[in-house]
Amino acid sequence: MLYFSPLELILKAKQEKVALGSFNVFNNEMFHAVTIAALKKKSPVIIATGEVDIQYFPPELAVSLMKIYSKKFDIPFLLHLDHCTQVELAEKCLRCGYSSIMFDGSQLPYEENVEKTRSVVKIAQWFGVPVEGELGVILGTREFFESTTQKDDQLKITDPEAARDFVLRTGIHTLAPSIGSAHGVYVKKPKIHFDILKRISKATKIPLVLHGGSGIPVEDVHRCIEEGVAKVNVGTDLRRTLVDTIVHEGVNPYVEARTVMEKSRDAIVTVVENWLDILKSSIILQ
Template sequence: MALVTVAELLTKAYREGYAVGAFNCNNMEIVQAIVAAAEAENSPVIIQASQGAIKYAGIDYIAALSHQAAKNAKVPVALHLDHGTSLEQVMACIRHGFTSVMIDGSKYPFAENVAITKKVVELAHAVGVSVEAELGKIGGTEDDISVDERDAFFTDPEEAREFVAQTGVDSLAVAIGTAHGRYKGVPKLDFERLAKIRELVHIPLVLHGSSGVPDEDIKKAISLGVAKVNIDTNIREAFVGKMREVLEKNPDEIDPRKILGPAREAAIEIIREKIRVFGSSNKA
């Protein structure tokens, strides 16, 4: 089937109380793993590409792989730009058939974030593409975007209400205590803040930096309006961990298929686990 928009997937998830997994891809095997896991769980799914993925694989390859995967898929698949940094990059992704884009203006003052997000919404909506934005800074590192922990700040609920009203964005990534990359300890999420945001903001919320967050915390966040959960680090850990395991057992192995094949299977398993936690199994 053809790619669908993230807004289409999240509207249903938000209404029914589950979340759709957004899984970062970097190569063919991970794209295949994302769709295979979603099909095995009969779940909608979001393939997303970050700055680093686009730089590494190239936007042409990411788009072509994802379109082919969706064409053959038995479940709804969306293709999303993760942490877009400029209007030019957003437009390039739209031209390449991305069905959803994120414009991350969180590093700017509130008014400037509103202005760039509003412009992206106007252009994207005109061609049927959905838009995610971010308010508040999420700690850690996301490819080229780094936020020092002491500079990270949480999303203000009243600002979130005003931001959504002014921009018309489809979904909002909120900062409530998660971070990109590996955690140094167990993250502590501000559920009281999330509940207040949900009271004031009536669109699907997005949780970034979710690898390493305990399953019960993810489920609680979903009960408080989170309808899209981003996973990247857990996939990398499973994928590269299996590659290391294969090479340790067979150090003379030179067939990429015998190394990357098992890594793909490991990625499928971790993605299936996440889909079950998110509650999207059998929601396709």
């Protein structure tokens, strides 16, 4: 088993102008698929479980699987809690053995976001775990594209000076800014605010995280990495692949459920491999 701290890997990714892939999963097949792809590509990966997924995929189960795969293979697998909105849940996952935490207070008033994010950072320090914070509002794609005015759009985008203040006051290790990406299926090409991203990177001087990676053109992902992004979150690509495979295979009334899940896993492996190539994250272990 190779050991690297999450922050060490992210800082190296930033230095090498590549990015770690963070893949959202909520069942064993998805979890297994990410590890298979990581082994094939000899790349570290972050396996993320969102707050909304925990009812299906409890933290204790995720940690148990992580321990099994980490002992078996010489690839760093990091377990990350994504979009956590409850301080108590963040502490629970830390006690279970998560190696990375994202606290999302972006929907809160600014001062409350600062206060709660800072409290998670203090708790995480006891476990030696880095914390990702969010500033600005990274919505779902449906909500995002319902904006009808330029003013609405700008309200979602992170202000670089506010980002500087947020990082200084909370002590977070990575920041997820709102720069034009969104969660879910894009109905049109997202407009990434590269100028804002560059200013945020310069103002904060910490690794940045791109949320809503699924559907962003490869050239835009690469430009984000050039401007300071060191971690890219991918969830929708995996979820859609799972659903599409089940729907396609399920047409056959004689197909075994186990066979459908195996094909779903294999299809997700291909998706993750493609993303690891895009992010060039295998460089981190060289």
